Amino acid sequence: MAHHLKPPQHVFILPTPCDQHNPLFDTVQSTENFVLQRTKASKNQFLNSFLGTIQNVFDTKQAAFRILFRRQVNAQALMIAEAETQKN
Numbered sequence: 001m002a003h004h005l006k007p008p009q010h011v012f013i014l015p016t017p018c019d020q021h022n023p024l025f026d027t028v029q030s031t032e033n034f035v036l037q038r039t040k041a042s043k044n045q046f047l048n049s050f051l052g053t054i055q056n057v058f059d060t061k062q063a064a065f066r067i068l069f070r071r072q073v074n075a076q077a078l079m080i081a082e083a084e085t086q087k088n
Contacts, residue, residue, distance in 0.1 A: 011081045020068050020077040024051070028065075028086070035068040035077065038086070 020027075025037040039062060040047055051062070063082035070077045 011083050013080065013082060015069070015078040015080050018068065018077055018079045020070065024062075025066070032073060033070060035070070036086075037066050037068065039064050 020035055020037075022037075024040055026040055027035055028038050029036040039051075063084055065083050065086055066079050067081040068077040069080045
């Protein structure tokens with residue numbers, strides 16, 4: 001495989017059902033089958049601090065970006081990738 005065609009490391013995950021209309025995410029870009037979303041916390045310092053506290057309590061860390069796949073526009077979405085930056 002050529003070096004310029006290597007897939008990004010640690011981005012793709014097992015498909016996980018999720019709500020694409022989550023109030024904690026903004027849609028950056030959308031097509032018929034894919035949705036790129038960014039956490040609202042990455043832009044708001046207060047929300048970032050609040051969510052950081054919640055994540056520490058539950059020992060979880062939400063990535064700043066995620067990609068959702070959906071078979072149809074109003075179908076259940078599956079989260080298929082997550083990353084800390086938009087270009088990974």
